[in-house]
Amino acid sequence: MKMKPLWALPLLYSASALSQERSLNLTKGVTEVSRDVYDLHMTIFYICCVIGVVVFGLMFYSMIRHRKSRGREPAKFHENVKVEILWTLIPFLILVGMAIPATSTLIAMEDTSDADVTIQVTGSQWKWHYKYFDREVEFFSRLATQQQQIDNKFDKSENYLREVDNPLVLPTGQKVRFLVTSDDVIHSWWVPDFAVKKDANPGFINEAWTRIDEPGIYRGQCAELCGKDHGFMPIVVIAKTPEDYAKWIDETEAKQIAEQKRQQELLDMEMSMDELMAMGEKIYNSTCAACHQPNGQGISGTFPALAGSPIASKPENIDKHIDIVLHGVQGSAMQAFAQQLTMQELASVITYERNAWGNDTGEMVQAADINAAMNK
């Protein structure tokens, strides 16, 4: 990553944009449904073009031929029942013709029965969480683009804003059902290549499905305004053949179970202040700084400051502090992080918050304290 002077940036952008494969039309996609949708899109588009050519053609003909400057005398007619009935009926019939394929595609899209794999998709400000049903696999998926690229300090990578740390992995050729919901505001899970866009409504579960034909990497974005970082919660899906998928899910499951065991063992281990602060800063910047800001000042009127706040800087409030981070604040944007971070990460980030930006309490929180708070 090298720094470029600011004036060179426009050149860089256009160069990188040109190298991209660009499309000006709807994604055809990699599922039967997405191809049906594409065909429907093209059909309506062509029908509109034909109507447009006819109507605008007549209009321009009239504008050219029926001009006052050509000495025309205006005709006197101002109604014609037959013509009026005709141009009410013909559009109606065209619309009926459009509605038939649309209806059958729609009914197919909404049939989520007999799924082979079920995945719960949960949106929250501003990341996605995926949970594989019947398997011990679940993880968060966050934007992987560096902040420096967004701030124009580094060159923009090929998949700028469309890359995540943990992509969703799906099998090809199998019917995958998504159960879509949200932890906070409304999000919308959208992958154009599957023609799947479903709102994630807090407190309700929506269903959608797909059957991917080809292995590959498919990218999408949150499609419903969900607050400050709405533009920064992409979706990446890696489709693998059923064999590769089976291998991946077994490995991931084993890894996640092992990690849980390791966490339990780590409970007895004490971390030093430096270790806690270093880990805490990293977690804080990736998880908390979007709202509370890297300097702990928050955004007044929206996200409270942590620097100098009584909760994060007064020794008597340490239990309250842990409680808020673990369980969130009801009726506010503060999420519950108990399931999102490991106990070690929780301990370190709370330690960091209590010692950074002049909150010099000198207190350390260890994984065991978190464990105790969780089991309370």
Add this chain to the structure above:
Amino acid sequence: MSTVVDDHNHEAHHDHKPSGITRWLFTTNHKDIGSMYLWFSLIMFFVGGAMAMVIRAELFQPGLQLVEPQFFNQMTTVHGLVMIFGAVMPAFTGLANWMVPMMIGAPDMALPRMNNWSFWILPFAFVILLSSLFMEGGGPDFGWTFYAPLSTTYSNDSTALFVFAVHIMGISSIMGAINVIVTIFNMRAPGMTYMKMPLFVWTWLITAFLLIAVMPVLAGAVTMVLTDKYFGTSFFNAAGGGDPVMFQHIFWFFGHPEVYIMILPSFGIISAIIPTFSRKKLFGYSSMVYATASIAILSFLVWAHHMFTTGMPVFAELFFMYCTMLIAVPTGVKVFNWVATMWRGAISFEVPMLFALAFVILFTIGGFSGVMLAMTPVDFQYHDTYFVVAHFHYVLVTGAIFSVMAASYYWLPKWTGHMYDTTLARLHFWCSLISVNVLFFPMHFAGLAGMPRRIPDYAVQFADINQITSIGGFAFGLSQLIFLWLVIKCARGGEKAAAKPWDGAEGLEWTVPSPAPYHTFETPPKVE
């Protein structure tokens, strides 16, 4: 007693009015109030436009350059609110105030004091809304559609100001609508039967009923947002037994008729201008009236087409898809009628006609993308992308705004008594026409290629399209300064306009001198 009567007559027969600011503060004259509405709308058009410039400047390149994401969201939100409630709706109310009494041969609006009030609360609503941008935490940033719970639990402290501002705008609109209805029902000149009324009067009558029906629904929605946020209710919170999707149902039950509130008066304007400059009677007058009425009725049955991705039952999706597609039929009838009006006419291309013709073509393009959006399976792909942004800007900018421009060029000589600078007007038209298409047409492609709306930063493959769009945006914004200059110039002086400056024009408004005297039709005219 007789002296009192004499005084009264003296006042009534001369343009007696207070001078200075009190004339405008206390006026009950429909022409003064109409002018104030129109000036207010023009100011708001530039305020909302300035916000659009901020949006387009930020989107000129990928990456964050000028503004923070949170401020970007405030810009998109307030741009929408200002343009809808501050620019388009007051422009139509202003036109109604000026033209409806003159078109039906009435001396003034039926409820002149309420008329004064319905205008004068508007500036306060917008001062409240705009001042919230300067508060700690900023102004509303949840989109003009203010979906819960983003606008309730997760919104910033200025939400109450947003709610009260919308309440005041709603009260103003309802009062304006009542006034239009009462005027049209009671104050038509003898012989001015319903089926003789100009289409602008008809479309505004139907619009006024839509306003009365749906503005209270909006008031209900914002009130529920207010109590959810500040008083612990749970209308839209699942944890308390509510439902966030219910918000969208309520909002769009207001929101879809609102779309027609912003386009039906345009249909009336275009139906006045095209016959004038084709020198031929409007084709299918009665079918125009019926088409307008059926669009208004259908507008109450299609709201959930904004919500296809919220997870509705398939039966509901089909119902709303069919009803939405049905709207294309009466809308098509209107376009065909306009083309048939031009057919074998004697057409000339004065500036109002140029804008009217651009309206017909570009509004129809917006209609085509509307039909595409109506198809539920494909809407899943289009929804919440720039394709939608392109669609509604085609119907609102090249639709509603172009019709207001057309109306201004059509009636400015009547309002000011001066003919405007037509060279400047043509320059304004061509600059606007070209730049507006450079601005909004590429947005279709951005949306199809997968760019979501309301994002401050985007993937690099959208860079070129956004750059073109932004250039079009700046050019369109600058072009409107020509209009401002032209209107000021025309108001201050110019070539004297005749009572009927357009040879093909028909209607009572052309029977009075230009500028229209302060009081017109004190004795009702006789309509044949």
